[in-house]
Amino acid sequence: MSGPHPGRLSAVVLAAALALTACGGDDKGDGKTHLTFWDNNASPTVTPIWQKTITDFEAANPDIKVDYVGIPTAQVSQKYDTAIASNALPDVGAVTTAFLGNLTAQKALAPLDERLAGSPLNGKLSAPFLTLVKGATADGKLYELPLSGNVGTLWYRTDWFKDKNLKLDTWDDFYSAAGKLTDAKNNRFGFTIRGGAGSIAQMLEMVYGQSGVAEFFDASGKTTVNDPRNVAALERLVSLYKKATPAADVNNDYTKMVAQFDGGTIGVMQHNLGSSGDHKKALGGPDKVLGTTVPAAPGGGHVIVSNPVTGVGVFKSGKHQDAAWKFAEFASGADNSSHFNSSTGQIPANTDSAAAPWVSENPTLANAVKVMADPSTKVVQLPYYLPEFSAVTKTEAEPLFQKVLLGSLPAKDFLDQIATKLNDAQAKYKQRNGG
Template sequence: MKISNHRSSKGGRRSAAAVALSAVLALTATACGDDGSGTAGDKGNEGSGKGKIVFWDNNGGVRTDIWKEIIADFEKANPKIDVEYVGIASTEYQSKVDTSIQGGGLPDVGGVGAAMIAAIAAQNALEPLDDRLAKSSLNGKLNEDMVKSLQSAGGDDDKLYSIPTSANNGVLYYRTDLFKKAGLDAPTTWDKFYEAADKLTNEDKNEFGYTIRGGAGSIAQALDAMYGQSGLTSFWDSSGEKTTVNDPKNVAALEKYVALYKKTTPAADLNNDFTKMVAQWDSGTIGMLNHNLGSYQDHVKAFGTDKFRGIPQPVGPGGKRVQVSNPVDGLGLFKSSKNKEAAWKFIEFATSHAENSKFNESAGQVPANTDAAKDPWVSAAEPTKLAADALSDGSTSIVQLPYYLPDWGTISKTDNEPAFQKVVNGSMSAKDFLDTMAEQLNTAQAEWSEQKG
């Protein structure tokens, strides 16, 4: 996997000072209470390496069972350490962390994925882990690109604030039974993708070639389709200050992609988030679906393993595969922890070969531990195997999304998801949409660079 992450020498990346300022003014550096919880600015201490630690799961409910299994394994191997598990829904996790940074009650260890690192690290709440990793048995055993992705997302390539656990790669799922019946090749290229979308559509019979994501979460999928077709491999130009999102090649790619709506897709797609989109694909007669590894088991339940496949993003005309980054997930050590030694032991254990393999087999994701990525189950689950190969064999270029920008969440969701729906239904041009987004991104990047100095 090749990660493209252009940044200017004057500072295409910086600490999120603007985000942190209001929080810092509201915080004190006082020690925490007897429960071991703390606030940002509290440096914590190494502790005895024994006793209790608190772990926050950033996908509570979905991953609760597997984390409890890993915790049981850890406590058996480390009988003098007790781990308190707290499961928090992914939709509530960021706000829970932000509230605890300001008011106290942070855990020792928590899930810290690429999309949230910058905002948390900017408030001085995370412990840099570079030195610990260098001295650990994990050193050299983690996927280098996943590590680099987390470093980049944190806003400072010199510091690592989270140890990667997994990558949830994008997947193009397609109905092999429908493709065979229509005499179509697998959609391994964009030309074959568009051919299949057209040929598999028969609206009178409620049959469609593709389902497009128009609701929540639509922007990342649209960017994936754009860069995948255009072949552009960097989100920023050579200056590191101007985005390529509205490059003419991307504009043309988006125009072609959204033209699928209601021509080869259901009309309901305009408002579909991933849950509705996946449910629609699993229960209907639709040829193709773009999602990620997380929905693989849903498709197995719906079709078995003989009526569909999940493959990496199609390649472009030059045989090159380009895709935008899917956030890498990981585990962070909170700076306020009063038992950092024990907390680090837990992180090491959870990302070791056996436990990382166990976690990712349950989650259906690509393991960060390189030994775990070689385990038999990875080959048995074809979409995971193909994703792991694509991320490690040099066949795929990754366009790194700017998770480090404090405004990225607002730009990619609040500001532009409603606008993208207008593009899909034809009331806004792809060019106007991308020009507006580009202006927002360039402003955010300039502010980032200025504050970085």
């Protein structure tokens, strides 16, 4: 006897569940406007932050009630896709530039340019973050009100650096420190390379930061991934493997990498601001660990590879657009921006919040804010708008990068293969969008 295919049954059940949780703007009979908000990164750390935001918003807007729905980050893209297909989107939700292109391609979000132009927030949000948000979509409009930004960070053992009188001001300083901090016989290494899941974004940060190449696609539409300067930078980075890093790095994902660093066997670890809580809890305060952006490029000025910008989007299908905007506006306001980012250790998109005393009291964050605000800093915008980008840089590229580390694939051949796929994806994208 045959029955429904398990995959189809799961999709039906999921769609039904989403329909129950979305219910954007349903009338509850209490005289209030009801909004449904989806948190795209529900976790023991982030959920309480959003819950306080909602409590504060409701206190300031007693005629609006916000229902919180938490979704783990690993599931959120699928949840949004399913909700679009079943017409079960929330009124408002946390989104990031990493999947903004997908949402806007499906016409799920309302543009916010005009609303921001008439808002007290106009002129109070970081210009670089607004550029990154607009650059993540096909039409260059603002579909996400930025709240929080991140940046690639070199976390380093300040006590180790002090003991050996080392610096981390230049790329030469970095490579010198990686070697001088290594004592393999005593299981101590100067650096750890992420060779497992999630390796490519971190590799790109180190490569572009060293090479000084400041754009991902050139004027002709070709990717710069395999620019000779990037090839040389990757060769230098890979040369550290097994000399100044553990051999196990070839398989290390985020969890294993952090376990090594927080366990006290690594001098420098590359990640972003989001791991600050773990490091401080395991190793202590600034006398043991601090973070800095990647060093300036050889020609001067920092070259930073874009990290996803978190913000709030208003969904077009919501019944209460004005109330949903009011919540997004509140979330990106100075007070809530300080609450959110001081809790996560990330960069406030609100410039008033970024200038608040709590930022200067955090040396790692203060450095990141300063570098991102520096006019000489150039940000390489990763093409999140390309549907193929995730597959190319994860499913396809990660196993190849492991071969580079192991010496069975030259760095140039690796970057050439990635470049071919990205150039094809970019050409198709331009063709679809009349470019």
